[in-house]
Amino acid sequence: MGTPTPEGEPFAAAAGEAVQTSVMAWRLVMAVADAVRRQQQRRQKGGEEDLPPADQAVREAATEVNKLVPSDISTALMAGADWPQMARQLVALRRAGVDLGEFLPRVGDIAVTVRDAVAENAARVDREGTVSAYT
Numbered sequence: 001m002g003t004p005t006p007e008g009e010p011f012a013a014a015a016g017e018a019v020q021t022s023v024m025a026w027r028l029v030m031a032v033a034d035a036v037r038r039q040q041q042r043r044q045k046g047g048e049e050d051l052p053p054a055d056q057a058v059r060e061a062a063t064e065v066n067k068l069v070p071s072d073i074s075t076a077l078m079a080g081a082d083w084p085q086m087a088r089q090l091v092a093l094r095r096a097g098v099d100l101g102e103f104l105p106r107v108g109d110i111a112v113t114v115r116d117a118v119a120e121n122a123a124r125v126d127r128e129g130t131v132s133a134y135t
Contacts, residue, residue, distance in 0.1 A: 015119055022115035023076045027086070029107050034089045037096050051088040052095070060094075061087035068104040073111045 041048045051057070065074045077083060094100050 018115045018118035018122065019072050019076050021118045022073055022111035023080065025114040026073065026077060026107055026111045027082070029110060030086055030089055033093060033098070033103075037089075037093055037098075040096070049092070049095075051085075052091045054084040054088055057087040057091040058084055061090040064090070064094075064100050064104060068101065069108040070112060073108065073115065 038048050052060075062078060065077060069077070077086065080086075090100065090104075093103065
């Protein structure tokens, strides 16, 4: 957990950290999905297709992500420096046949589960004042 803010807002700091941790889980799932997509293209077509242009992909992906992912997570995702690349990967997944209406809510569920677990752990640590590797 990060250091509480000087203004005495440890809950806000913990919530922010929980969202950032969920974004890392999202990035991991996206990296795996993109690697599978690229491997399938190499196998089926003998090479990888180029990713769509970033400006187009950002618009397309943002619409889907805003509609299908909790707002705190979608906001954190789109604020990241890697958002244009992630948007290109999402659009490439859709073009490869992945139904983003099915995929994004499932990845969102993973991110929410991580966010909530981290927030719960942070709240427990704040109440108990201890951290256990087995919690």
